[in-house]
Amino acid sequence: MKALKKRVQDHVEQQSLNSEQLDSLLSLQATVNTADRNSIWRSSALSALAIAASLLILIITFFPHTSDKPEDRIQAIALEVVKNHLHQKPLEINSPQLAVVSPYFERLDFRPIESQYLQSRQFDLMGGRYCSLQGIPAAQLRYINNNNQTQHTLYQVPYRPEAFDIIPDISHGQAPLHTFANGVRVSLWVENGILFALTGE
Amino acid sequence: MNLTAEILQILYRYACTLTLDQTHAYDLVHDAVEKYLHIDKREKKKQTRIEKPEHYLCRMIRNHYIDQLRHAKKYPLEDICNTDHAIEQNDMSQLENSVIAEQALEKIWPELSALERELLHLWAVENFTAQEIADFTDTPRGTILSRIHRLRLKIDRTVNKIPVEQQGGNA
Numbered sequence: 296m297k298a299l300k301k302r303v304q305d306h307v308e309q310q311s312l313n314s315e316q317l318d319s320l321l322s323l324q325a326t327v328n329t330a331d332r333n334s335i336w337r338s339s340a341l342s343a344l345a346i347a348a349s350l351l352i353l354i355i356t357f358f359p360h361t362s363d364k365p366e367d368r369i370q371a372i373a374l375e376v377v378k379n380h381l382h383q384k385p386l387e388i389n390s391p392q393l394a395v396v397s398p399y400f401e402r403l404d405f406r407p408i409e410s411q412y413l414q415s416r417q418f419d420l421m422g423g424r425y426c427s428l429q430g431i432p433a434a435q436l437r438y439i440n441n442n443n444q445t446q447h448t449l450y451q452v453p454y455r456p457e458a459f460d461i462i463p464d465i466s467h468g469q470a471p472l473h474t475f476a477n478g479v480r481v482s483l484w485v486e487n488g489i490l491f492a493l494t495g496e
Numbered sequence: 497m498n499l500t501a502e503i504l505q506i507l508y509r510y511a512c513t514l515t516l517d518q519t520h521a522y523d524l525v526h527d528a529v530e531k532y533l534h535i536d537k538r539e540k541k542k543q544t545r546i547e548k549p550e551h552y553l554c555r556m557i558r559n560h561y562i563d564q565l566r567h568a569k570k571y572p573l574e575d576i577c578n579t580d581h582a583i584e585q586n587d588m589s590q591l592e593n594s595v596i597a598e599q600a601l602e603k604i605w606p607e608l609s610a611l612e613r614e615l616l617h618l619w620a621v622e623n624f625t626a627q628e629i630a631d632f633t634d635t636p637r638g639t640i641l642s643r644i645h646r647l648r649l650k651i652d653r654t655v656n657k658i659p660v661e662q663q664g665g666n667a
Contacts, residue, residue: 299594299651302601303620310512311505316522320504323529 365460372429372459372483372492373476379426379435380448380479380494386422386437396423400434407434407451410486412465412493417441428452428492429459450492454485462490499529503550510554513617514561514610528556551632558614558633565610588626590648591619600655607654612647615640 312320388399397406400423407423418438426435433452440447454462463469464485471484482493504525511521532546532553539545546552605613618624618632626644630637 297595297597299591299596299601299616300620302596303616306601306605307509307513307617307621310509310518310521312501312508312522316508317501317504320526320529321499321501323526324499324533
């Protein structure tokens with residue numbers, strides 16, 4: 296006969312973790328530490344992602360021409376053109392002759408030119424003003440249709456494919472691109488390295 | 497605090513006492529250790545620490561095991577609530593004076609309830625007093641004493657073959 300206490304101690308101590316179980320439990324401590332480090336990394340990564348997303352939103356908001364979709368970029372051009380067309384800001388130079396109006400735009404990298412697309416139309420030049428299209432300095436010319444007295448705004452800006460996407464070049468026999476923005480028809484084409492945007496035709 | 501192999505063995509033996517199943521015991525220890533490590537890390541960030549981590553972990557194992565039993569509706573709720581005030585004057589000496597034949601404990605051990613095995617474990621292996629067992633298990637001291645009394649009678653009856661009438665107790 297032996298004391299109950301001693302018997303219980305002996306019985307309980309027969310049980311023990313094997314080395315594999317022991318290793319597994321001991322490694323839990325390292326796993327938790329690693330998980331914590333990963334958690335910190337994830338937090339940092341999420342913060343970086345949030346900053347990147349904010350920057351992206353800012354870029355898209357303030358530089359719409361950087362949109363990746365061609366249709367979006369063309370629509371952005373059309374919207375800007377129509378908005379300025381509807382505002383009808385005062386002309387800075389008034390003349391029916393392009394030879395007089397063109398030299399006024401001396402601050403631009405180009406001089407406004409006649410487009411063959413307009414030659415077949417009964418449009419008379421009224422004058423022009425400085426403006427910009429997608430952040431690029433441009434010439435804004437105003438025409439009046441002799442047939443119905445409606446006014447049209449024509450933008451001319453150096454053509455940059457990276458900024459304006461692919462626009463048909465009528466110098467190569469391509470037809471202008473037509474789209475609508477705010478209910479106003481906009482025609483876009485490239486001619487002699489100049490991008491033209493005509494409203495309300 | 498780092499958990500040493502020695503602490504892990506203590507936890508495992510305690511879990512074996514409760515469950516009578518080595519796999520179940522290991523799972524309980526694993527769960528408790530995993531939770532403890534996260535809690536311990538939070539405590540360190542707050543610049544506080546867990547007092548007596550071994551006991552804390554044993555309580556985690558116990559609570560988890562009781563939850564499992566309750567889920568399986570096997571937990572003897574009446575045992576916790578039953579306090580026999582008539583035997584409150586008795587103490588651990590009832591067990592201290594008990595003797596048992598070789599192999600007899602192995603025979604009776606599986607027949608004891610989880611709470612009875614736990615009581616023997618805490619008393620014999622951890623050297624807890626009745627009050628310490630009461631504190632550890634969050635059970636009134638009277639209930640612990642009552643449980644000790646019934647446990648001694650049970651051991652005498654089943655192992656040492658002492659008839660009920662000779663025990664004179666209220667088994």
